[in-house]
Amino acid sequence: MIKFFRRIRQQLLTENKFSKYLLYAIGEIILVVIGILIALSINNWNENRKQKLNDIKFLSN
Template identity: 65%
Template sequence: MIKFFRHFRQRYISEGKTTKYFKYAIGEIILVMVGILFDAASKQLEQQQSRPKPRAKIP
């Protein structure tokens, strides 16, 4: 998979298509950020579900 993406990067740089390369790079950064945020949200949800809920006291 890495070779596949490396091919795109090298081709864009060698052909002088820097705008396409920057679009590719920004897209890759956004995908990584979304993955990190998704992981953080899932961990937070897991922590909230693992806490015991307080029981109501019966007088």
């Protein structure tokens, strides 16, 4: 997968298509940001779940 993206980048730069390369780079950055936001939301969901389990254990005792 990394080779695939590397080949696209090199091809766009060698063909002097800087505007298309810029769009590609922005798209790649957006994908990384979306991945980070998904990971953070999953982490927050898991932490909330753990906290609820601790609250239930505390209240049952």
